[in-house]
Structures are given as structure tokens and as C-alpha cells.
């Protein structure tokens with residue numbers, strides 16, 4: 001453990017304060033020679049490298065100091081970072097879904113405050129050149145002081161990362177790991193970085209921003225919270241035995257418009273909608289299914305490349321938008337209470353890199369940037385208002401202005417609702433920015449007051465089953481206890497249980513008749529309990545039967561759906577073949593009839609409106625890049641394209657097979673750009689004039705068209721039935737019951 005995280009022991013003279021100010025001093029004295037090497041250019045990676053190399057001995061000696069201290073303080077210090085942040089567990093006491101884990105309606109108390117950590121970046125070249133005073137002082141225990149002639153204030157956060165903190169330290173000690181664990185357990189978790197422009201938000205979340213330019217990757221020790229989270233998530237999911245999937249989406253909010261960062265082929269503004277079940281969500285957002293860390297990295301790189309960045313006086317690679325990378329983590333885990341039941345948990349992990357607030361005067365923004373800055377500052381103001389209201393116990397129950405910006409709409413769940421949130425406030429140590437720094441610190445302190453009550457969102461049916469099961473479990477325990485009291489044998493299974501229950505009821509009746517009036521009440525109560533128990537048992541097996549039936553129905557619907565899909569694809573292929581032959585499908589009798597529109601692509605039930613990529617789509621290896629920047633996952637290259645369509649079987653391998661007759665006894669239209677005549681047509685053409693051939697083709701076309709419409713009608717009908725049925729059984733798909 002190094003000495004760069006100022007949550008250390010305040011009493012220890014070697015803690016954050018002493019050593020950090022020492023290193024800062026070193027930094028300042030170093031700056032002269034470093035300036036020469038860098039020729040006055042600020043390079044983020046170099047500044048960090050400088051820190052690591054240049055002041056390496058300082059860090060090293062700090063580490064040694066701490067580690068070699070050999071007294072209890074060191075132990076105390078280390079103990080504070082064993083997977084938790086410095087203060088009490090910021091996310092409540094329970095992180096696993098056991099039978100006692102809270103669900104939406106449970107009264108279990110997971111109330112806690114939002115976890116806020118602070119990162120103070122090292123002074124950059126510009127600040128060092130100006131010989132800016134360093135105004136942040138670190139007192140350990142998560143306390144930071146801003147010490148300047150114009151302001152002197154102290155703030156306390158869950159953890160404070162001092163300028164020398166490494167990317168690794170931030171990942172290990174900010175509480176992100178806990179967030180990831182919770183997302184695997186079904187919670188919606190958000191980590192977001194905020195602060196003034198150039199304060200290190202992007203650096204913290206993804207590593208130095210410029211390293212993504214031109215397809216480069218941040219060196220592994222420079223990788224930010226996001227890349228490290230990918231690795232940790234995949235590693236943790238490896239321990240889940242049931243099915244698990246990760247789906248990723250990546251968007252930015254630029255000038256108050258939502259843009260998909262993964263689907264730039266169809267670049268357009270997306271709508272933010274609201275639904276009762278989902279809350280605020282982005283419509284038609286592209287979703288990529290990821291299996292490996294590489295898949296996730298490719299998503300990040302693609303998004304980073306597409307993000308709006310610009311250069312201004314305070315940051316050469318400034319993010320001009322708020323970005324949100326969301327991973328939906330589905331896991332199927334055996335219910336600890338019933339090995340036949342799988343519970344599907346759908347957790348969410350969102351990483352938000354906010355655009356930085358900026359003083360236009362300082363950033364020297366151009367006209368276009370001015371509009372961006374205004375939008376950025378406005379949405380951050382709305383965020384600030386929401387945070388203030390949520391942090392104020394009196395206002396918390398009232399109106400929270402989430403709807404005032406797209407950013408707050410999309411963060412509504414994380415901030416005010418049932419999610420788990422980690423905020424990483426980023427500031428600079430320089431006196432030049434002391435007012436922005438104090439603003440950020442105030443903002444962060446307000447955020448710390450926000451209380452959240454994380455809950456696991458569950459499918460309503462699963463929730464019902466779970467609560468019934470809990471009830472049954474309690475009743476079973478009660479039953480067992482009462483039987484023990486009556487010295488009646490423990491409850492066996494099946495017929496034996498029924499016989500036993502009958503015997504038990506008889507015994508209760510016998511005893512009731514013999515019992516004293518006081519005891520009679522007890523026996524009556526027992527009898528009632530037995531009846532209730534029996535009813536519950538019936539209800540339970542009824543539920544199991546229903547579940548089985550629903551499962552079977554769903555399977556048969558899926559099969560049906562697949563058959564329909566095959567039909568549709570056949571139709572599409574025929575459509576293509578005819579188009580290739582320059583034929584029109586518009587009926588001469590009814591030219592107003594619309595041409596055949598293929599039904600929407602098959603989507604999984606919960607993603608009906610979203611750009612879903614099938615789990616199997618493009619699973620193959622991507623083509624070699626030949627020195628090009630590494631592409632995102634194969635699936636991203638042509639996100640919404642369907643695989644190349646083959647002609648129908650009878651048209652494969654070139655053109656019409658000899659002797660093939662269409663269902664109507666006519667030769668089919670051939671595939672391919674060039675029109676080739678079948679042997680039969682050749683005979684016809686010899687006999688007929690050019691115009692009669694055209695008539696023949698027209699009449700064939702019309703018949704085929706009619707056929708097409710008939711089939712289309714049938715398919716539409718099936719689709720309607722299917723959609724309706726799916727909406728009824730839709731929610732059932734998230735639950736898998738396995739009866740052995």
C-alpha cells in the first residue's frame with residue numbers, strides 16, 4: 001500500500017499530509033528540469049510518467065516508509081483498504097441475493113449514502129510553469145483542506161486520492177469492485193466522474209484521453225477504472241455457474257442530444273423515453289453482446305473514438321459531451337432455497353464521464369465551443385440542482401427536477417432511486433482553479449448527503465414466486481417447530497406426507513376433543529394452520545405446473561417464431577432475386593398496395609425497440625486489420641446489417657436448376673445480375689415474340705406476387721398472434737425453471 005490515498009491515520013505523522021506535501025515540494029523543484037525535457041508541452045501521459053519516474057524515488061520512499069514502519073499504524077492503514085472504502089461499507093450490509101436480500105417491496109434496510117471519493121490530480125505543465133501555489137492539503141481519514149487566501153475549507157469524503165495515486169490505487173480503493181459485485185447480484189450500479197474541465201475525469205475513467213487517438217491503447221498501467229472493471233467483471237462472472245451475458249451500450253449527450261457511440265453508421269439523435277417498468281431509457285440504442293474482455297475493450301475504444309472532443313485553453317483533449325457506457329449483466333443463479341429454480345438477476349453497471357464545467361474566460365472557447373460549454377454547464381447545473389434536492393432531507397420527498405435535462409433523466413435511477421452510486425470528484429491542486437475546485441468539493445459534499453436504497457429489480461413473476469417461497473419456508477419452519485413441540489415426526493414427502501398430514505389432523509382433532517378449553521384454541525389454531533398450509537402447498541404446485549406450461553408454451557412459440565423467420569428470409573431472398581432481375585412487385589391492379597415490407601428483425605423480448613445484435617451474429621474472428629487501428633468487435637463493423645442473404649435452395653449454386661418448376665408450374669426468375677433463360681423459356685422465346693415473353697413474365701410475376709401477398713398475410717397474422725402471445729408470456733422468458 002502506498003501513501004497516496006489520504007484516508008490514512010491522521011495521527012500518523014508519516015501519513016498522506018506529510019509525505020504528500022513532501023512530494024509536492026519535490027514536484028515543484030523538479031518542474032524546472034522537466035519543463036526543459038518537455039519543452040513546455042503538457043502531455044498527460046508524460047505528466048503521469050514524470051510523476052512515476054521523476055518522483056519515483058519519492059513515491060518509493062513513501063511506500064517504504066509506510067510499509068517498513070513496522071508498527072501498528074501500518075497495519076491499521078492497510079486494514080482500511082481490504083476491499084472496502086475507508087468509511088463503513090458504503091453500500092449497506094448485504095451484497096448477495098440470498099433469501100434475505102431486499103427486493104423491490106421488501107422492507108429490508110439497505111439505506112445508505114452515496115459513496116463519494118475525491119481524486120486530486122498532479123499539477124500539470126501549465127500550472128507548474130506558472131508556479132501555481134498548491135492549495136490542497138491532505139489530513140488523512142479522507143479529509144482534504146483547501147488552503148488559500150480567498151478560501152479555507154475542509155471536506156471529508158469516503159476516500160481521497162492524492163496526486164501521486166496510481167490508476168491501480170483508484171480502482172482498488174474507490175469501491176468500484178464492490179459496485180461490480182453488486183451489479184452481478186442484480187443491482188443497478190453507476191460510477192461517475194465529475195469536476196472542472198481538465199481535472200482528470202477521463203484520465204480516471206479510461207486513462208489518458210489522447211491515447212485513444214489513432215487507435216492506440218492506454219498502456220496497461222495507465223488504464224482507467226473502466227478497463228480494470230471489465231477485467232474484474234469478467235473474472236467474477238467466471239465464478240457464476242449458470243448462464244451469464246454481458247450487453248454493452250455506449251452513448252454520449254452532446255449539446256443536449258443523445259448520440260449512439262456504437263452505431264455511427266446510422267448517426268442520429270435518439271429519444272429518451274419513459275416507461276413504468278424501465279424508467280427513463282434511450283430508444284433504439286445499439287446493444288452489443290460481449291463475452292470477453294477484448295469484446296468490452298473494443299466497445300470502449302469504438303466509443304472513445306467516436307466521442308466529441310475538442311481542444312481548448314484548459315485541456316487539449318477535452319470531452320465536449322457526457323458519455324455513458326452501460327453494461328447489462330444477466331446471470332442465472334440457482335435459488336439457494338430451491339435447486340430446481342433459477343433466478344435471473346439483471347444488474348447494470350454504468351460508467352459516466354461527465355463533460356467538465358468550464359469558465360469560458362479561462363478555456364478561451366471558440367463560438368462553437370461556446371454553445372457546447374453552455375449546454376455542458378446547463379446540464380451540470382440541473383444535475384447540481386437534483387443533487388441538492390436529493391441531499392436535502394426536506395426536499396428529498398418533493399419534486400426533483402430530473403426532467404430538466406437528458407443527463408439527469410438518464411441518471412435519475414442512479415441518483416435518487418434504487419441504484420448504487422459511486423461519485424469520483426476530480427480536482428486540480430492549483431491555486432489558479434481554487435474556486436472551481438471548491439465548487440466541485442461542495443458539489444461532492446452535497447452528493448454525499450444523498451441517501452439511496454438499493455433494490456434488486458426483478459421480474460414480477462419471479463418476485464411473486466420468491467415471496468411465496470419465502471412464505472412457504474417460514475411456514476415450513478413453523479410447522480416443523482410445532483410438530484416438534486407435539487412430538488410428531490418431521491414431515492416426510494409425497495404420499496407419505498399426505499397420510500401423515502391426515503394422521504396429524506386426526507390426532508389434532510382427538511386431542512382437541514380431550515383438551516381443556518384453553519388448549520382447544522391452540523388446537524383450533526393448529527387445524528387452521530394445517531388447512532392454510534395445505535392450501536399453500538396446492539398453490540405452490542399449481543404455480544409450478546403453470547410455470548412448466550408457460551415454459552413449454554414459450555418454447556413452442558420460439559420455434560414457431562423461428563419458422564416464421566425462415567419464411568420471411570425466404571421471402572426476402574425472393575424479393576432480392578426479383579429486384580436483381582429488375583422486376584417490380586407493385587401490382588398493376590392495385591398500384592397503391594405497398595410493396596412487401598419485411599417484418600422487424602427478431603428481437604429478444606426485452607429489447608424489442610433496441611438495436612440488438614444476436615448472440616451468435618458475427619461470432620467469427622474479425623478480418624486481419626493490416627495495420628489499421630484495431631476495430632471494435634466484428635459485430636460492430638456493420639452493426640445493423642443482417643448476414644448476407646443466400647438465394648433460396650433451388651436457386652443456389654448459380655441459376656435455375658434444370659427442370660425446376662415453380663409451384664405454379666412456371667420456371668422461377670433467376671438469381672444474379674444477368675438474365676439467363678431456362679431451357680423451357682428458350683423454347684418459348686423461340687416460338688413467341690419479344691412482347692409475348694414480356695407478358696408471360698408479367699403474368700408469372702403477378703402470380704408470384706399474389707403468392708407473396710398470401711404468405712405475407714399469413715406471416716403478419718402469425719406475427720400478430722406471436723407478438724400478442726409474447727407480450728403475455730414475455731416476462732416469463734427471464735425466468736428459467738428446470739424440473740428434474
Ligand SMILES: Nc1ncnc2c1ncn2[C@@H]1O[C@H](COP(=O)(O)OP(=O)(O)OP(=O)(O)O)[C@@H](O)[C@H]1O
Pocket residue numbers: 043044045047048120121122124163195196197198199200201202203204207208209315317318319320354355356357426
Ligand atoms: N492523475 C493524473 N495523473 C497524470 N495526468 C493526469 C491525471 N489526471 C489528468 N491528467 C492529465 O491531464 C489532462 C486532462 O485530463 P482529462 O482529459 O482526463 O480531464 P477531464 O476532466 O476529462 O477534462 P474535460 O472535462 O475537459 O474532458 C490529460 O492529459 C490527462 O492525461
